[in-house]
Amino acid sequence: xxxxxxxxxxxxxxxxxxxxxxxxxxxxxxxxxFTFLNGIKSWxxxxxxxxxxxxxxxxxxxxxxxxxxxxxxxxxxxxAAPISILAAIYLTEYAxxxxxxxxxxILDVMASTPSIVVGVVSYxxxxxxxxxxxxxxxxxxxxxxxxxxxxxxxxxxxxxIERRYRxxxxxxxxxKWRVSLSIILRMAKGGVLTGFALAFxxxxxxxxxxxxxxxxxxxxxxxxxEPVSSITLLIYEYSKSPxxxxxxxxxxxxxxxxxxxxxxNVSIRLWMGKKGx
Amino acid sequence: MGDIKLRVRNLDAxxxxxxxxxxxxxxxxxxxxxxxxxxxxxxKTTLLRVINRLHETVPNARVRGEVILDGKNxxxxxxxxxxxxxxxxxxxQQPTVFPHLSIHDNVAIGLKxxxxxxxxxxxKIVRKSLREAGLWSEVEDRLWDRATDLSGGxxxxxxxxxxxxxxxxxLLMDEPTSALDPGATSRIEALMTNLKKDxxxxxxxxxxxxxxxxxxxIAFLFNGMLIEYGVAQEIxxxxxxxxxxxxxxxxxxxxxxx
Numbered sequence: 113x114x115x116x117x118x119x120x121x122x123x124x125x126x127x128x129x130x131x132x133x134x135x136x137x138x139x140x141x142x143x144x145x146f147t148f149l150n151g152i153k154s155w156x157x158x159x160x161x162x163x164x165x166x167x168x169x170x171x172x173x174x175x176x177x178x179x180x181x182x183x184x185x186x187x188x189x190x191x192a193a194p195i196s197i198l199a200a201i202y203l204t205e206y207a208x209x210x211x212x213x214x215x216x217x218i219l220d221v222m223a224s225t226p227s228i229v230v231g232v233v234s235y236x237x238x239x240x241x242x243x244x245x246x247x248x249x250x251x252x253x254x255x256x257x258x259x260x261x262x263x264x265x266x267x268x269x270x271x272x273i274e275r276r277y278r279x280x281x282x283x284x285x286x287x288k289w290r291v292s293l294s295i296i297l298r299m300a301k302g303g304v305l306t307g308f309a310l311a312f313x314x315x316x317x318x319x320x321x322x323x324x325x326x327x328x329x330x331x332x333x334x335x336x337x338e339p340v341s342s343i344t345l346l347i348y349e350y351s352k353s354p355x356x357x358x359x360x361x362x363x364x365x366x367x368x369x370x371x372x373x374x375x376x377n378v379s380i381r382l383w384m385g386k387k388g389x
Numbered sequence: 390m391g392d393i394k395l396r397v398r399n400l401d402a403x404x405x406x407x408x409x410x411x412x413x414x415x416x417x418x419x420x421x422x423x424x425x426x427x428x429x430x431x432x433k434t435t436l437l438r439v440i441n442r443l444h445e446t447v448p449n450a451r452v453r454g455e456v457i458l459d460g461k462n463x464x465x466x467x468x469x470x471x472x473x474x475x476x477x478x479x480x481x482q483q484p485t486v487f488p489h490l491s492i493h494d495n496v497a498i499g500l501k502x503x504x505x506x507x508x509x510x511x512x513k514i515v516r517k518s519l520r521e522a523g524l525w526s527e528v529e530d531r532l533w534d535r536a537t538d539l540s541g542g543x544x545x546x547x548x549x550x551x552x553x554x555x556x557x558x559x560l561l562m563d564e565p566t567s568a569l570d571p572g573a574t575s576r577i578e579a580l581m582t583n584l585k586k587d588x589x590x591x592x593x594x595x596x597x598x599x600x601x602x603x604x605x606x607i608a609f610l611f612n613g614m615l616i617e618y619g620v621a622q623e624i625x626x627x628x629x630x631x632x633x634x635x636x637x638x639x640x641x642x643x644x645x646x647x
Contacts, residue, residue, distance in 0.1 A: 208448065276483060276485050279446070279485075280485040280487070280548075282443060283474055284475075284498070284502070284503075284552075285475025285499065285555060286474075288446075290502055294502055295502075298489050299487065301489070
């Protein structure tokens with residue numbers, strides 16, 4: 113093969129690579145651009161302060177859905193965090209290496225379970241026995257999604273603490289569980305919190321597990337055993353509706369969701385960068 | 390000559406299949422410094438870690454034999470290793486301070502986590518321990534700063550303060566100066582000589598000059614066996630065993646012996 117054909121080939125391949133990057137970034141840019149263009153129109157005071165109204169009422173908003181999303185994600189975190197921390201402490205401080213490795217693989221598989229499956233499981237485990245859709249079942253569904261992410265993040269954070277700190281704790285006449293909880297876990301706090309924030313950001317934008325559990329609602333949160341709205345459920349419902357006002361609000365809600373998840377992820381990156389990680 | 394604080398009897402220790410200590414018998418005298426010397430890998434650190442039952446926290450580590458502290462075998466089934474470690478403090482080779490805690494709390498943590506919450510009492514013990522460790526004047530105006538800003542020598546003295554805050558009876562030191570510069574080393578040596586008035590100190594070292602300057606008694610370990618044990622000066626000047634003499638002269642090549 114001559115030098116000319118080879119140079120030619122190289123140019124073609126490099127051009128193709130550039131094109132692919134442009135295409136990917138272009139699609140992402142278009143998503144952000146159109147969401148912004150369509151979403152910003154419906155942003156006004158009522159959008160953030162009012163709840164759902166009759167579809168033709170121009171003064172309505174998504175505050176009940178924002179409240180619902182926060183309640184669902186925070187409750188899910190409150191369920192998942194202590195379980196994940198204890199599981200991670202068991203795996204790093206007590207389990208032998210073979211057991212830890214097999215659990216890690218299981219957790220990795222769990223973390224990539226399709227979210228609709230988590231929804232179905234929660235429906236069978238909680239919605240059916242309680243005979244009704246509820247905020248609680250939605251939070252549990254989200255907690256199931258958070259746990260493997262949180263546990264793995266906690267594990268990594270705990271494992272990064274050198275053994276000598278554990279021995280220094282033991283040498284002070286402290287019980288092993290005391291050393292794990294009061295010394296090692298506190299030293300690993302940064303990594304643990306980063307993992308929580310990542311898991312939070314991940315489930316904040318979830319719809320599928322909530323469709324069959326929290327269901328959605330027209331009003332504010334009215335108890336853990338009642339259905340509750342979320343930003344994602346509202347987008348899902350409104351975007352299918354024939355009403356122009358609701359469709360605009362769905363765009364506005366999409367913009368808010370996009371900015372919030374982006375905000376969470378960027379903050380985590382900045383925070384981790386500052387810590388020199 | 391003081392009383393015998395600690396008796397090691399027919400002691401064997403393993404890491405997995407690796408037989409690291411072989412039938413060790415040793416009497417440690419109260420309120421004196423006993424140095425355990427020997428080449429790397431001879432088992433001297435393991436011997437230290439057997440004495441506060443830290444050895445057994447490593448997976449696959451085993452011990453057989455007795456360590457008798459004040460007449461009680463600490464390997465008896467009714468003995469809680471946590472209690473033993475409260476009586477026997479330990480200083481590690483690498484100065485280990487807790488980076489998330491202030492200087493004050495690094496000293497107080499052992500007491501706090503053992504259930505002492507009286508602020509005044511804690512402050513008093515922290516101050517006393519820092520003074521005993523010779524660190525007080527350097528940190529008195531920054532007790533609440535993070536401990537990670539201290540120098541290596543200061544960190545090691547902070548670790549000593551943390552250990553003596555619990556008022557242990559025995560202090561184990563695993564090459565406490567090998568990570569420090571000469572100035573910091575001589576401060577630790579002076580501190581050790583001071584501390585032996587109140588504590589029984591067992592120190593592991595591969596530095597013969599260090600042992601000569603600090604130790605009252607020296608035990609020479611080789612290949613997991615106790616070769617010679619006695620008064621420091623005699624061991625250093627007139628060793629009875631050929632192997633001790635050759636080690637002191639720097640003639641023992643570990644690779645060839647293993």
